Amino acid sequence: MLAVLRCDQRPGDLAGGNGIHRTTVTRWVREVVGLLAARAPRLDRALKKITRTGGGVVLLDGSVIRTRRRTGTQNRKNCSGKHKHHGLLVIALTDDKGRLLWVSAARPGRTSEITACRHDRLTVRLRAAGLGAIADLGFVGLDDSGPDADPAVITGYKAARNRPLTRGQKLSNKALAAVRAPVEHGFAHLKNWRVLGKVRTDPKWATALVRALLVLTNREVSR
Numbered sequence: 001m002l003a004v005l006r007c008d009q010r011p012g013d014l015a016g017g018n019g020i021h022r023t024t025v026t027r028w029v030r031e032v033v034g035l036l037a038a039r040a041p042r043l044d045r046a047l048k049k050i051t052r053t054g055g056g057v058v059l060l061d062g063s064v065i066r067t068r069r070r071t072g073t074q075n076r077k078n079c080s081g082k083h084k085h086h087g088l089l090v091i092a093l094t095d096d097k098g099r100l101l102w103v104s105a106a107r108p109g110r111t112s113e114i115t116a117c118r119h120d121r122l123t124v125r126l127r128a129a130g131l132g133a134i135a136d137l138g139f140v141g142l143d144d145s146g147p148d149a150d151p152a153v154i155t156g157y158k159a160a161r162n163r164p165l166t167r168g169q170k171l172s173n174k175a176l177a178a179v180r181a182p183v184e185h186g187f188a189h190l191k192n193w194r195v196l197g198k199v200r201t202d203p204k205w206a207t208a209l210v211r212a213l214l215v216l217t218n219r220e221v222s223r
Contacts, residue, residue, distance in 0.1 A: 001032050004214065008194040023133040030205070036212035043093075045121065046102040047129035050095060058101065059094045059183035060122075060153065062113040065106065065206065067199045080109035088199065088206050091116050092190075098182030099221065100190065100214050106206040109153075113175070114142045123152040134180045189217050 003009040004025075011025040016023075041049070050058060064080050064087035078086045089111050091104040102214045107116050116124070123143055126133055133153045135142070143153040156173035165173070190196070193213050199206055 001029060004029050005193050005195045005216070008197060016052075022057060033205075033208050033212040036215045037208040040211035041102055041183050041217050043102050043122075043125055044129075046093065047125060047131055047198050050131060051129050052100065053094060056131060057096060058126075058131055058133050059096065059098070059180050060091070060117075060133040060139065061094075061183040062089055062091045062116065062138065062179070063187050064089055064109050065191075065196050065210070067109075067206075077108040077110050083109070085109075089113065089116055090210055091120070091122075092183070092187060094183045094186040096179075096182060098189075100186045100218055103190075103210050106210055117142055117181040126152040133220065134176060136177075136180065189221060190214065193217070 003014060011029065012022045015022040015025045020189065047058070047212055061087065064083050064085075066085060066087045067078055069086045075086065080086065080087050080089070087109040089105040089109055090106050092112065093101045095101060104116060105119055107119075117139070122133075123145070132151065137156055137157050137158050139153055140155045140158050142155075143151050145151060154176070156176045157165055157169040190210075190213055193216070194211065195209070199209070201209075
């Protein structure tokens with residue numbers, strides 16, 4: 001199991017070395033991944049846990065996991081125009097130390113980060129839990145609250161063609177980047193599992209795979 005996830009060992013190679021059939025190894029891996037994915041925290045529970053521990057802010061980010069390019073028009077939705085390769089988009093929340101709290105379902109690579117967050121009703125759930133999220137410029141426009149309401153998602157300032165950033169805005173962006181740096185470390189720990197280097201299996205199985213790796217990553221980091 002760990003040979004497949006950590007080292008991206010092919011099930012056929014493992015089967016040949018142990019005198020069993022490849023489909024047997026594949027079935028074992030999928031059964032264990034399903035059991036681990038069932039233990040992954042759901043969004044509401046993860047936010048309530050942060051609230052109970054006295055936290056007030058979570059870190060928000062998204063990442064595209066590379067997938068094998070498949071033939072046919074059905075795979076065009078997995079092509080990310082931003083990253084110029086095929087993949088699946090995953091949204092994640094971490095605490096202020098970079099510990100992974102929750103990962104979303106894997107969605108086609110052409111999906112924008114804002115669309116994925118709105119599909120999960122992220123801002124509504126953050127407000128219900130009394131929390132705020134710090135994110136990068138890719139999430140500008142996600143929080144559509146009124147001017148008098150407290151923002152659920154805090155992002156930096158984005159420059160326009162005819163409106164450069166002021167010195168204060170640049171300093172604010174620099175401070176936010178330092179605060180949200182741990183979320184990058186959280187994704188780095190997750191991608192240490194080499195099976196995510198390029199997903200070769202059915203993309204529909206990627207959600208269970210990523211959530212199983214979240215459980216294993218938190219177990220490894222907390223040792």
